[in-house]
Amino acid sequence: MRNKADDKWIEALSQRVESAEWDSPETGWDAVRARMESAEAAPAGRKVHRRFIIGAAAACLAAIAAGGLFLLRPSEDEIVGLAANREIAAAEDTDAPAMIPAEESAAAVTTAIAASGPYVGPKDATRCSATPETTTGYADAPNAAPVSAVSPDAASAPQSESAAGTNAAPDADSTDNKPYAEADAADTDSHAPSASAAAGNRLFADNIVPTGGKIRRPHRYSLSINATGGIGSDLSGLSVSKFDAAMAGEPSDSPVFDVSPGGYYSKPGNAANYEEIVQNVVTLEKDNSYDYLPPVQFGVYARLGLGRILYVETGVGAEILHSTAKSIGASQTLTYLGIPIGIGANIVNKDNFYLYAGTEAGWARCIDQKKSVHFPSNYTSCKEIPDLFSAGGKIGAGYNVWNHFSLYFEPSVSYHFCRGEMPRTVYNAHPLYPAVKAGIRYSLR
Amino acid sequence: MDRLEVLEKAYADLGGYLLAVCRRYVSDADTSQDLFQDGFVAAYTHFHQFSDRGKGSLKAWLTRIMVNTCLQYLRKGDLKKLQSLEECTVDATQCEPPAAETVEALSETQILEMIAELPIGERTVFNMYVFEDYSQQEIARALGIKRGAVAMRYQRARNTLASKIRAYEKQS
Numbered sequence: 001m002r003n004k005a006d007d008k009w010i011e012a013l014s015q016r017v018e019s020a021e022w023d024s025p026e027t028g029w030d031a032v033r034a035r036m037e038s039a040e041a042a043p044a045g046r047k048v049h050r051r052f053i054i055g056a057a058a059a060c061l062a063a064i065a066a067g068g069l070f071l072l073r074p075s076e077d078e079i080v081g082l083a084a085n086r087e088i089a090a091a092e093d094t095d096a097p098a099m100i101p102a103e104e105s106a107a108a109v110t111t112a113i114a115a116s117g118p119y120v121g122p123k124d125a126t127r128c129s130a131t132p133e134t135t136t137g138y139a140d141a142p143n144a145a146p147v148s149a150v151s152p153d154a155a156s157a158p159q160s161e162s163a164a165g166t167n168a169a170p171d172a173d174s175t176d177n178k179p180y181a182e183a184d185a186a187d188t189d190s191h192a193p194s195a196s197a198a199a200g201n202r203l204f205a206d207n208i209v210p211t212g213g214k215i216r217r218p219h220r221y222s223l224s225i226n227a228t229g230g231i232g233s234d235l236s237g238l239s240v241s242k243f244d245a246a247m248a249g250e251p252s253d254s255p256v257f258d259v260s261p262g263g264y265y266s267k268p269g270n271a272a273n274y275e276e277i278v279q280n281v282v283t284l285e286k287d288n289s290y291d292y293l294p295p296v297q298f299g300v301y302a303r304l305g306l307g308r309i310l311y312v313e314t315g316v317g318a319e320i321l322h323s324t325a326k327s328i329g330a331s332q333t334l335t336y337l338g339i340p341i342g343i344g345a346n347i348v349n350k351d352n353f354y355l356y357a358g359t360e361a362g363w364a365r366c367i368d369q370k371k372s373v374h375f376p377s378n379y380t381s382c383k384e385i386p387d388l389f390s391a392g393g394k395i396g397a398g399y400n401v402w403n404h405f406s407l408y409f410e411p412s413v414s415y416h417f418c419r420g421e422m423p424r425t426v427y428n429a430h431p432l433y434p435a436v437k438a439g440i441r442y443s444l445r
Numbered sequence: 446m447d448r449l450e451v452l453e454k455a456y457a458d459l460g461g462y463l464l465a466v467c468r469r470y471v472s473d474a475d476t477s478q479d480l481f482q483d484g485f486v487a488a489y490t491h492f493h494q495f496s497d498r499g500k501g502s503l504k505a506w507l508t509r510i511m512v513n514t515c516l517q518y519l520r521k522g523d524l525k526k527l528q529s530l531e532e533c534t535v536d537a538t539q540c541e542p543p544a545a546e547t548v549e550a551l552s553e554t555q556i557l558e559m560i561a562e563l564p565i566g567e568r569t570v571f572n573m574y575v576f577e578d579y580s581q582q583e584i585a586r587a588l589g590i591k592r593g594a595v596a597m598r599y600q601r602a603r604n605t606l607a608s609k610i611r612a613y614e615k616q617s
Contacts (some may be wrong), residue, residue: 009610010603012548013556014575020553021461022468029456032482036449036489384582 061343064359292426293322297435299341311356313342319364321425323375330372334425338364343392352400357393360412364388369423377425388427389417398441410437410443448492452485459504463511465512465557469572472561475515480518484511512577516587519569534609538546543610559609570595571602 305312306312317338324331344358366385379385392414400406413434416427427433463484466577488495488510495506548556560568569588573579574595586591 007542008545009543009607010543010575011546013606016548016551016553016556017465017469017560017576020465020557022464023461028460028478028482029453032456032485033449033453034481035486036452039486039490049505353529 021208061119064345071328158230290424290429291324294430295426295433295435296320297437303441305346308344311344311346311358313358313360314340317362317364321427323376323426325424330375332368332369332371332375334370334382334385334423335368336364337367339390342394352406354398354400354406355396356398357395359391359393361391362389362414364390366423375424385423390414390427391417392407394437396437404443406441406443408439408441410439411435412437448489452489452492454501454502454508456485459507462504463507464608465553466508466511467515469560469576470512470519470569471564472568476518477515480514482512483518484514487514508577512573516569521587541611542607547610547614550617551610555613559606562609563605565600565603570598571606574599583609 068162107229252277297319299315301313301315301317303311303313317340319336319338321334321336322331323333340360340362341356342360344356346356348352348355365387366382368381369379369385392412396408396410398406398408411434413432416431416433460481464477464481467481467484468474471477471480484507488507491510495503497503560571563571567589570584573584573587574581579587581592581595584595588595
């Protein structure tokens with residue numbers, strides 16, 4: 001742009017306008033004052049708008065969290081396993097008497113032994129004030145013939161024994177070796193297990209034994225290291241030769257794009273075809289065709305689990321964006337360093353496999369710019385390049401390969417917000433951009 | 446002095462100047478009057494952000510508020526017009542710059558009217574660059590256009606104004 005100081009008449013115009021005044025209405029102040037007072041009484045419209053946006057965003061997050069919780073609700077066998085765990089803990093606490101009747105407590109021990117499988121040995125069973133016979137019977141059951149417990153008949157016998165052996169029920173002996181229904185019919189003691197409780201115990205056994213009775217504890221903390229690559233290339237799809245026509249006759253080393261104040265064309269003697277040059281720049285920015293290499297990302301991220309389902313994630317990541325202006329073969333490589341913040345939910349966590357989904361927002365700043373002299377960018381240094389903001393969603397799958405290490409694969413889609421005039425990158429042409437991340441994750445617990 | 450008194454005094458002292466600032470951006474008299482009032486209301490609600498740095502600081506602060514209020518209005522209402530490039534009606538080769546003396550002979554109202562006759566996009570760029578001392582990049586960001594487009598609009602506005610002033614010069 002031509003320097004305004006070069007035009008004396010513009011300077012004179014500026015001075016004249018600086019002192020210009022327009023007649024303000026004489027009664028204007030009263031109207032302004034009334035509006036000021038009403039503005040103070042009522043919240044500003046913009047604030048309401050902002051609050052609405054914040055509220056809507058919070059509602060969306062809550063809906064995502066609620067949806068995640070619903071999808072991730074524990075299955076029946078997990079519920080049984082966790083309940084059994086709590087009951088074992090209650091039974092182990094000798095100082096605090098259990099709040100449940102003794103028979104039910106014994107049934108709970110049975111369940112817990114079945115649920116815990118190899119993790120609860122004879123030592124634990126002994127602490128549960130069971131008789132030696134009962135202890136031996138239950139400790140052996142999962143190891144000797146775990147599948148047998150699936151059968152209601154097989155399961156009912158030891159459970160009835162347990163109830164008889166651990167309590168002073170008057171008619172305990174009469175229930176030995178009888179099915180649950182019969183035992184309930186014969187036993188009129190109110191402390192004896194009910195038919196539904198017995199059926200529940202059978203259900204526990206049915207559900208737990210086939211899955212091995214293992215209670216999975218989700219990892220609370222995890223640290224992941226990502227190596228990521230984007231997908232797609234040459235997505236611009238634009239090809240216009242206007243630029244070539246506009247450039248015809250220009251020397252190859254002409255600083256065509258330097259039209260800033262103080263630049264080549266603002267200097268005396270160089271500004272003859274200023275209009276044409278400006279037109280060329282505009283044409284180029286509109287029509288030139290660019291090639292983009294897939295963005296490459298890599299970084300280190302830490303993830304913190306919030307309970308069983310939700311997690312938050314943040315870290316530091318670098319991203320390299322390479323662009324080439326086809327017509328002139330000039331290229332630019334920008335390196336951004338960014339901090340993403342994400343929230344997500346674990347969808348599946350079974351055996352060694354896990355699946356999760358989340359949303360992520362990121363801020364990145366340019367830390368390095370390498371470009372050819374002729375690349376059409378108005379930014380001569382990294383400091384001038386606006387920060388890059390993005391938001392997106394992702395879904396990921398991982399497999400625990402060894403001990404605490406797992407490999408994961410993470411497709412994602414992000415929208416990049418281009419503020420003001422961004423440098424020519426793939427995100428200018430395609431703000432909504434897919435990427436695929438893969439990496440290794442180390443879980444602390 | 447509380448903020449109401451400060452602003453009442455500013456209204457009395459600077460009202461004419463601030464209204465002229467609004468008129469530079471919005472040619473319609475009623476709309477510029479509304480924006481002028483909006484600017485004062487905005488100054489009242491954000492008065493805690495004003496830091497008194499001596500003489501002239503209140504004037505500068507209020508001017509910036511008026512400009513921002515006008516830009517906000519233009520972005521909302523005439524964004525497409527603001528961003529589009531109108532057909533250039535002035536032949537740049539015929540626009541010889543007028544003499545500074547000719548400009549000095551013009552009345553302030555005449556100058557403001559000439560500026561008000563410019564197309565909205567060119568007028569906004571010209572005002573921001575010449576009177577508010579925004580940089581080319583700041584204008585591009587504020588209006589959401591390319592730097593090249595800023596340069597072109599400034600050039601067109603300059604040529605149009607030059608031709609108007611020269612026409613006035615010939616008439617007189």
